[in-house]
Amino acid sequence: MKPKIAILATGGTIAGTIDSAIATTGYKAGALNIEVLLDAVPQIKEFATIIGYQISNIDSSSMSNEIQLNLAKKINKLLIEDEIDGVVVTHGTDTMEESAYFLNLTVKSDKPVVLTGAMRPATSMSADGPKNLYNAVALATNEKSKNKGVMIVMNDRILSARTATKTHTLNLDAFFSPDFGDLGYILDGKVYFYNTIEKLHTKNTPFNIDNLENLPKVDILYSYSDDGSGIAAKALFDNGTQGLVIAGSGSGNIHQNQKNILKDLMKKNLIVAVSSRIQAGQVVLSKEDEDLGFICAQDLNPQKARILLMLSLTKNNNSKKIQEYFKIY
Incomplete structure (x- = not known):
């Protein structure tokens, strides 16, 4: 048959x-x-x-x-x-x-x-x-x-x-x-x-969507030379964004102007994952950034990091636990 x-x-x-x-x-x-x-x-x-x-x-x-x-x-x-x-x-x-x-x-x-x-x-x-x-x-x-x-x-x-x-x-x-x-x-x-x-x-995976009708709001922001004052991050957060994925330069670097705003928003429970705008290679975070709660997207590109962060936020909003998801899945 x-x-x-x-x-x-x-x-x-x-x-x-x-x-x-x-x-x-x-x-x-x-x-x-x-x-x-x-x-x-x-x-x-x-x-x-x-x-x-x-x-x-x-x-x-x-x-x-x-x-x-x-x-x-x-x-x-x-x-x-x-x-x-x-x-x-x-x-x-x-x-x-x-x-x-x-x-x-x-x-x-x-x-x-x-x-x-x-x-x-x-x-x-x-x-x-x-x-x-x-x-x-x-x-x-x-x-x-x-x-x-x-x-x-x-x-x-x-x-x-x-x-x-x-x-x-x-x-x-x-x-x-x-x-x-x-x-x-x-x-x-x-x-x-x-x-x-x-x-x-x-x-x-632990992600069960059978009873979900919508997903947490997660957006992507690019990091670039002469990046602005973080207005976009603030606006997204004020509009209900629960998580942000940063398409960082190089191995996941974020312009200092943007990073300062992100640090303030993270104190208000914004979850931030750091990916890279480069197509190949791993993201590397400093110990300081890890301690602040930035999540390393590993080798996931920004658009896929957004998918995993959305699903992770259906389980919890603890950055350390979400980091484990990024290591495993």
């Missing part, structure tokens, strides 16, 4: 259209529904019985906490209650890494969950969406894909949701894991793994 795979569509370039076969920009993302996507790749039925669901149909630059929560809840229901063998999510590439990492922390199953998308719209003569979807279903049906955490498949690469990031605005080969590398590769529908992730994920 073939495995049963659920494909959940959220929109994005893979569902994008434009009135030109040669155009790869200027298209409308999320224009096609899931039935059209599935009809374009009938070969996936060789791997599995397919069930499709339309979760949203948006440009992923407009992804929201609400959609991510709904997506995670739907996946958990399908995998735990409805005996689905694996899930594929079609997603826009702009925020794919954020949704993938969110699912990596909130899906409570060791069955495969794979995100894929496209860099070129469905109407392009060089559309990459069909092959990416084919590969994603091949991966979701592979027995070795269990307990690997949530994965991303783009341009034949298999990447971990924990480490993958978009590194090019337009190229087909746009996703990499700068420090970690690929989990594996797909060739003509055959799956090859040659790496594994040691960070805990899915069933081994």
Whole structure:
């Protein structure tokens, strides 16, 4: 009997259209529904019985906490209650890494969950969406894909949701894991793994979103030369922000003007995690900053650090305990 795979569509370039076969920009993302996507790749039925669901149909630059929560809840229901063998999510590439990492922390199953998308719209003569979807279903049906955490498949690469990031605005080969590398590769529908992730994920995280309708407000601020007086941090805090992620320079350095304001806001219970605007390498905090309560994001980029900080704040607002989450997940 073939495995049963659920494909959940959220929109994005893979569902994008434009009135030109040669155009790869200027298209409308999320224009096609899931039935059209599935009809374009009938070969996936060789791997599995397919069930499709339309979760949203948006440009992923407009992804929201609400959609991510709904997506995670739907996946958990399908995998735990409805005996689905694996899930594929079609997603826009702009925020794919954020949704993938969110699912990596909130899906409570060791069955495969794979995100894929496209860099070129469905109407392009060089559309990459069909092959990416084919590969994603091949991966979701592979027995070795269990307990690997949530994965991303783009341009034949298999990447971990924990480490993958978009590194090019337009190229087909746009996703990499700068420090970690690929989990594996797909060739003509055959799956090859040659790496594994040691960070805990899915069933081994404490983040249960079943009863959550919203998430703590967490924002990201950039640090740069001649950074201002901290007006942005103050404004966000006054508007209800509970946590901030700072995209620091170098190994997580923060302009002194910004840092002074952050120290004052932290005394008022603002939680601050320090990441880096650099794509590769570890953040390093001084002993003084650690003692003040700054949280080291380790090797998580700012957008993923925001995801983990949001979920951490659903558990507690103790910076030392949250720091442990950043070490483990």
